[in-house]
Amino acid sequence: MKIALFAGDGIGPEVIAQARRVLETLELPGLTLFEGDVGAAAYRRHGHPLPQETLAMARAADAVLFGAVGDFSCDDLPRELRPEQAILGLRSELGLFANLRPAAGFPGLEHLSSLKPEVARSIDLLVVRELNGDVYFGDKGERGSAGGREGWDMMSYNEAEVRRIAHSAFRAAMGRGKKLTSVDKANVLETSRIWRETVIEVAQEYPEVELDHMYVDNAAMQLVKSPGQFDTIVTGNLFGDILSDQASACVGSIGLLASASLGERQTDYGTFGLYEPIHGSAPDIAGRGKANPVAAVLSLAMLLRHSLGREQDAARIERAVEAILADGVLGGDLGGTASTGDIGDAIVRKIVTTS
Numbered sequence: 001m002k003i004a005l006f007a008g009d010g011i012g013p014e015v016i017a018q019a020r021r022v023l024e025t026l027e028l029p030g031l032t033l034f035e036g037d038v039g040a041a042a043y044r045r046h047g048h049p050l051p052q053e054t055l056a057m058a059r060a061a062d063a064v065l066f067g068a069v070g071d072f073s074c075d076d077l078p079r080e081l082r083p084e085q086a087i088l089g090l091r092s093e094l095g096l097f098a099n100l101r102p103a104a105g106f107p108g109l110e111h112l113s114s115l116k117p118e119v120a121r122s123i124d125l126l127v128v129r130e131l132n133g134d135v136y137f138g139d140k141g142e143r144g145s146a147g148g149r150e151g152w153d154m155m156s157y158n159e160a161e162v163r164r165i166a167h168s169a170f171r172a173a174m175g176r177g178k179k180l181t182s183v184d185k186a187n188v189l190e191t192s193r194i195w196r197e198t199v200i201e202v203a204q205e206y207p208e209v210e211l212d213h214m215y216v217d218n219a220a221m222q223l224v225k226s227p228g229q230f231d232t233i234v235t236g237n238l239f240g241d242i243l244s245d246q247a248s249a250c251v252g253s254i255g256l257l258a259s260a261s262l263g264e265r266q267t268d269y270g271t272f273g274l275y276e277p278i279h280g281s282a283p284d285i286a287g288r289g290k291a292n293p294v295a296a297v298l299s300l301a302m303l304l305r306h307s308l309g310r311e312q313d314a315a316r317i318e319r320a321v322e323a324i325l326a327d328g329v330l331g332g333d334l335g336g337t338a339s340t341g342d343i344g345d346a347i348v349r350k351i352v353t354t355s
């Protein structure tokens with residue numbers, strides 16, 4: 001079993017260090033870890049945010065655990081050299097089109113949500129975000145116009161792209177509450193019209209799943225008004241990016257939400273995937289022990305479940321995280337005083353003492 005660790009920039013290395021400690025606590029037999037450079041760190045060392053060696057390491061691994069990329073010092077670089085291209089490049093080069101972003105309340109943390117506790121308590125949803133298409137990967141550029149320089153980004157989805165993410169979402173919904181909400185902007189966008197029609201077509205193959213459709217503006221509103229109505233949400237790359245950050249504040253903090261990015265490649269142990277917190281490199285708190293490592297640790301749990309077939313180890317980690325949060329081991333993002341290392345310590349201790 002091979003796991004590639006790409007820590008990246010800002011708080012990436014801080015949270016990945018804690019996830020690594022948790023992984024090492026499990027003492028999995030036959031596990032090899034590799035470390036690769038991504039993001040601004042890779043740009044400084046190799047002149048590129050996603051060096052060929054890193055991509056090759058990802059391809060040779062059974063799974064990738066990713067921290068975060070992004071550094072304001074790189075804001076003026078051409079787009080293809082910006083740190084964010086590392087994660088975008090990995091997602092597209094590795095064919096990771098299905099991004100699973102679960103958001104569920106943690107018992108005892110309801111009062112720390114941005115919502116009323118009784119509303120926060122009802123959250124248990126999964127955002128299935130398409131990750132290889134949309135305005136992210138369409139043609140883009142800058143051109144002259146009567147109004148001065150004009151930036152443009154092409155938004156598109158074809159039926160094949162929508163069909164494969166719809167299948168992923170319907171399958172995910174089958175394993176959950178059998179309710180799927182497709183989020184689009186079909187009242188305005190042609191892209192969304194094709195999206196909606198294709199999702200309806202795929203739905204024929206999943207008669208047990210109740211499907212509904214919601215415009216993204218309404219979905220953003222419903223997510224804070226009554227998030228308990230959502231079970232599984234399927235949406236495009238851009239809408240999924242935005243709604244998942246919003247869902248994290250409904251749960252309590254962006255430092256809590258994990259993600260899995262999956263494609264079609266199967267390994268000896270499961271489905272190849274890349275796992276990362278939904279948050280970024282958080283330059284405002286980087287290097288000060290203030291980052292919440294829970295999202296990275298829960299991303300490790302998802303990795304063990306989906307890519308290594310180790311459900312019991314995944315569940316052990318998730319139980320430990322829930323327990324330490326209920327015990328009140330909270331970082332600054334949740335109004336507490338625990339440092340990144342304190343939270344990692346508490347998770348490791350909980351795993352060891354409850355096994």
Ligand SMILES: NC(=O)c1ccc[n+]([C@@H]2O[C@H](COP(=O)([O-])OP(=O)(O)OC[C@H]3O[C@@H](n4cnc5c(N)ncnc54)[C@H](O)[C@@H]3O)[C@@H](O)[C@H]2O)c1
Pocket residue numbers: 011015067068069070071072084087254255256276278279280281282283284285290291292293295333
């Ligand atoms: N997948 C990724 O690597 C990824 C994801 C999002 C943003 N980014 C990049 O990260 C950089 C910063 O972007 P941003 O500020 O918009 O988003 P961000 O997610 O890095 O931070 C948003 C806010 O949440 C806080 N936060 C984030 N993670 C936290 C954690 N684990 N614990 C406590 N607080 C946390 C930050 O301090 C900040 O106030 C940019 O360069 C952006 O492109 C990368």
Ligand SMILES: CC(C)[C@H](C(=O)O)[C@@H](O)C(=O)O
Pocket residue numbers: 070084087088241278280
């Ligand atoms: C860093 C950026 C390219 C990325 C995205 O937009 O997908 C991030 O916001 C995320 O959610 O993983």
Ligand SMILES: [Mg+2]
Pocket residue numbers: 241242245278
């Ligand atoms: Mg994002």
